[in-house]
Amino acid sequence: MKTTTFRYELPNELIAQYPTRSRSASRLLALNSTSGEFQDLRFVDLTKMLHPGDLLIFNNTRVIPARLFATKDTGGRVEIFVERILGERNIVAQLGMSKRPRSGMRLRIDEDVSVDVVSGRGDFYELCFECAETVTHVLDRVGHVPLPPYIDRVDEECDRERYQTVYAKYPGAVAAPTAGLHFDAAMFGQLRELGVDTAFLTLHVGAGTFKPIRVDDIREHEIHPEYLRIDSDVCARIETTKARGGRIIAVGTTVVRALETAAQNGRVVPFEGETRLYILPGYRFQIVDALLTNFHLPESTLLILVCAFAGTGYTLNAYCHAVDQRYRFYSYGDAMFITSGIASGDSKSSRESSIDEIRTT
Secondary structure, three states: OEHHHHOOOOOHHHEOOOOOOOHHHOEEEEEEOOOOOEEEEEHHHHHHHOOOOOEEEEEOEEEOOOEEEEEOOOOOEEEEEEEEEOOOOEEEEEEEOOOOOOOOOEEEEEOOEEEEEEEEEOOEEEEEEEOOOOHHHHHHHHOEOOOOOOOOOOOOHHHHHHOOOOOOOEEEEOOOOHHHHHOOHHHHHHHHHHOOEEEEEEEOOOHHHHOOOOOOEHHHOOOOOEEEEEOHHHHHHHHHHHHOOOOEEEEOHHHHHHHHHOEEOOEEOOEEEEEOOOOOOOOOOOOOOEEEEEOOOOOOHHHHHHHHHHOHHHHHHHHHHHHHOOOOEOOOOOEEEEEOOOOOOOOOOOOOOOOOOOOOO
């Protein structure tokens, strides 16, 4: 499978640099992955496509202020991008510097905080903080919101709120589960009134979500491990929903990966650990019936997952339409809701269609 298959052209001005005025003010492109038909809607129209008894599952990870800036003894500036907090003093991080750092090298964040390079493996380094504070306190005090590289500006005060879901609970992500950014208190109230159930799992999104695919064959790309936890209560609610004919709707690609990681013979079992699940076209989905997601980068693992779910041809067709209609793209952009005509509980084969499918409106 060629990486270039998942390429599309996107004008830079369609990359959203700021969120909409309110969380639910985005647009929504609805795509039927069985027929390839799509419809232009507003995000608030999502409730019209949901049914009583459906179960929406969200990722309640909380984005940490993962970007730090330090200086070397020589005065050179270094960016520290936290990947994972290991304890009160240690982290795993990427370092933005021209030369590979040596073990024992010290970087100073401010007059009270410095970090030492403990070891390195690949693109990541273990760092130890030398200060009176814990890592969490340092990040809260001097860390910056880890906006994605395609947002071409420094983080601002508004990002502390808006690059975070309203239901974020457990700190650990270095990127937001962006499909959830559209939900506000009013939307959750409408879901309750409609009889749509909600559940939460935790997957701490890592820096690997932005790692470009640098191989010609997508099957040769490696996924970075990410921490995942699914409790028994969520598993029970999924089973109950499927038994009564409701749909399991994943809010974001991270939820898809989480549920499919924990799936065994069509059921989700409690899980805590790391996932490296890499979903490619041809994958047989066991759990997820519908997907709410934002628009993703060309040739990215996230776009490839969406293509696996909805069909490559239908997905890229919909993306071309979104470009033509000037949807807003990526983290602060608009959303897609992908459904199929396959009933809950039916055996789902891989959803793949020709790249040359005729565009439908």
